[in-house]
Amino acid sequence: MSLIAITEVKKRFGDVEVLKGINLDVERGEVVAIIGKSGSGKSTLLRCVNGLEMIDDGSIMVAGAQLINDDLHLKALRLKVGMIFQQFNLFPHLSAGRNVMLSQMVVKKTPAREAEAMARRMLERVGLGHKFDAYPDQLSGGQQQRVAIARALSMQPMALLCDEITSALDPELVNEVLAVVKELAADGMTLMMVTHEMRFAREVCDRVVFMHQGRVHEIGPPEEVFGNPRTPELRQFLGAQLVV
């Protein structure tokens, strides 16, 4: 059974239907890249999977449990699926270490000592063991994003959703974050990532999803999607990308 099963999902904002019936199954340990033009609904899809937006129709199952809109179910869902945002969204009033400790302590009621040990391990894992006491505004964008990854990992999710996590970074900081993601992928983490890094998608992902006007327009392994695009929309999209 798929870890994440998205079936006929529809989502509208007011009169605009942004997702027009999405079907997508993500297997355990699979790394899926989502590409597509601005406004094609990529972020909305990820946000629906994390329960940040409520779907209007269809169903989303994570590890066999249906996504239902109430506090208890949402919390259970979010323990299974973590999310990393374009703007990092670290808590600015807490040190890096405290950022990673907080949700463990208040959501999982982990004792402070264990939460700290976990935080140190996770920061180590993203190469920031020495920044435990640094505050977010003392860190570079790339470092902040790695802390955000450590924070999500500390909750031991089954899958991570990444929404353009390198788009807010200076070019020279992109690779340090992608390297961390690559390692996660190698460790078997299930990843759904919206990205504009076509080269990265090609190298690391098992499947690539091309979204167009609220639909999954093409889907397949990266060699096929990048090497042999079948629809004119995808060809046009890829043609507009600088480096493939």
Add this chain to the structure above:
Amino acid sequence: MMTFTLWDILRNLLLAARWTVVLSLVSFVGGGLLGMALLYLRIGKARAGRIFVQGYVELFQGTPLLMQLFLAFFGLGLFGIDVPAWLAAGLALILWTAAFLVEIWRGCVESVACGQWEASASLGMGYVQQMRYVILPQAVRVAVPPTVGFSVQVVKGTALTSIIGFVELSKAGTVVTNATFEPFTVYGLVALIYFALCWPLSKSSQILERKLNVAHRDH
């Protein structure tokens, strides 16, 4: 005719200024506590609570403080309740202060970036946990300067209570003027005392704002 030295005048005014200070403190602390309770409703999930506080704020911000004082003083009298001036003054000022503080604080809570809500939600936190550990700690920092700044308005607001007969600094000014026939000296001193009370507050509000802007966190 008796003569008054400058010291006589000043001494009487300073004695009355104690009541200005007491009334300001009571109004600010009382209004702050009530404001917190109202804030809890205002940003809470219950629609009825939000609407109630909105109405409350509009009522107290949309009418002059003087009318509120009159209503507290004379209005309750109509029901046969004998309200002493100090009680009416304290009550009206507490309600008035709360109406302004709750709006200042709501703005501060809403100024916290929406990404903070989403990030904490995606980590599994519930509404109360988000508020307590993520949103309020950031909002409080933003709230300190305008809150201290507003205390100046409270101090100045107490002057109106002289009209319902509460003897604080302004009322004492009138009384002393009637005895000395030296309005310029007396009200000049009254103004100076108000300034001495208010200036440190507004100055510290400015300094706090600058400080909190520079160091955006606690170490």
